[in-house]
Amino acid sequence: MYFCDGFGVRADRLVSLVLLLRRHGRLSATALARELEVSTRTVLRDVEALSAAGVPVYAERGRHGGFALLPGFRTELTGLNHDEALALLIAGSRRGAQAFGLGSALASAMLKVVDALPENYRDTATGAAQRLLVDPETDLLARQITTEDLSDAVLAAVRRAVLAGHKLRIRYAAAGQGPRWRTVDPIGLVTAREQGYLLATRAGADRTYRLSRIVAAEELDEPAERPERVDLDRAWRERSTRFRTGGNQVVALVRVDPARRDALVGPALAVLSEAGEADGRVRIEVTFQDARHAEWTLWQLGTHAEALTPQWLRDALRDRAAAIAATYAERASINRSGSR
Template identity: 40%
Template sequence: MRASRLVSLLLLLQTKGRMTAHALAAELEVSVRTIYRDVESLHAAGVPLYGDAGPQGGYQLLEGYRTKLTGLTEQEAESLFLAGLPGPAAELGLGDAVAAAQLKLMAALPSSMRDRASRMAGRFHLDAPAWYYDPERSPFLGLVADAVWRERLLEVEYRRWQAPEEVTRVLRPLGLVLKAGRWYLVAQGSSRISTYRVSQIQAATVLEESFERPEGFDLAAHWSASLEDFQARQFTGEAVIRLSPRGWESFASNVLPAVARAAEESAVDDGERVRVTIPIESIGHAAGMLLRMGGEVEVLAPVELRERLVSEVRRLASVYLS
């Protein structure tokens, strides 16, 4: 375990440059005192590592020093061939580069690891998009990715879901996220950071003007926080419903995970039906969701949702019984 940590410490300094003991301790999830001991061990082993005191100080490898030690375990070597998605890489114009990198990595591995990694790649395939969804056409994805990489301002014509539908924006493109087979651009406009669906971009131009990324911006952390905020704003009310045994059995497969969890937590079985309280986005959305379950569900509250279902059922009856 300690040998693996020493390798990780060495590779961190090799890839990130100067780092403080506190930063190293946070990365490796150990105490600062442990970092001091590890640094002494590396010194004793002849690694050209030195430290500077002060606010701008930290540990650093002697300039030009590179270790050939990768520290890859068999499991780590295998996992590298699951880390890349060939489809999205190709969409970004990196398909050939990913294939070449994997080939070089394979050639550099010891024969025992090479066999295991090859077996992993041949037995597991990652397919990101969800079922029943055709891949979205995003003709400007490569251009957007170029602006993200080179930190260039991006002018886009964007189609929104609300009026005015067609808008023009000059954005600071901060990152691209692939979610369920769909590409999203995280970008800063005139003030706040927003998310744009790349397939909704109707035209795009990379400008020559560069920009500075917000200090400390972390794409993964921002995306995670955005998802939490979206889910919190997604549900605006609650509904109380009763489900037949058959409806209760299939309920989770007909609703979002958050709705299924709420139902599970609030379920009260009266012997004939299960009564649950669930969050809803709107009366219209909830009506459409519950209509799919037919007579397996009964709405108890709110009255507006119950009336909406009655109205929809009557409208269906008029179509089929006329």
């Protein structure tokens, strides 16, 4: 969920900008852009939006100038509790908040943000928000977006351990295995493609756990063995690279209709090579997570794609198609016999 004004500014950035000015007194557009990880142009638009909302932000010229709040100004967001404030900080993705068990906190926090606005601006902002929809439950083809079944109690325990820097005891059911207890040092939480993950170490080795496979969790009092600061984005990229280059990955050479290229490349782990062909199709070499992943992806593309290698993938797709054709042929034969 986004909180939007006429400039489409997200609530988390607006709140962060105000709080930065409260904390530092005066900051240049460059400093604000660095803190908020946006461009200076975006900062200027944010300042204009805050001014339009009635927040007294003013500019000071000169070498040591910048933006500041009028002396004595205080926001009315002090009613936010810890989880609500945390939810706002990740409000750029509504599903991200849900993946970490903060969906209800996000909804509550957004109500407080709206309530803190001047009355005339509140009506405008609420009306604008009603005309924007982010991450609906289905796509244009009415396909339901898959959501994981996550326990609020488990997520709360995991989240507390991550934020407090404590060791975490989890009962985890790895793929194809029964659940068992293990103690880990939590590093951080990541959400990717509608799925949540816990990044941790166990006995000093990197481990990544699907949140939906954690059936129970206990925060321990013992401090976690982990670095004081972490670059989660970098850690996720490194683990993703290791995942793509190890295990049971399958490399396939595929001819595909260029109009359906993205449907092939999107689910793939990596694209190794790509070249056009004389008939207009594209020849792409891609890596899949495993055999089932490769077969499923090619099957969805039907006649729009053809697996050239490996041979076992061609055989699997042929056998599946033959089985379906036989099923429908048998039913057609029965119907013809009954109509005589």
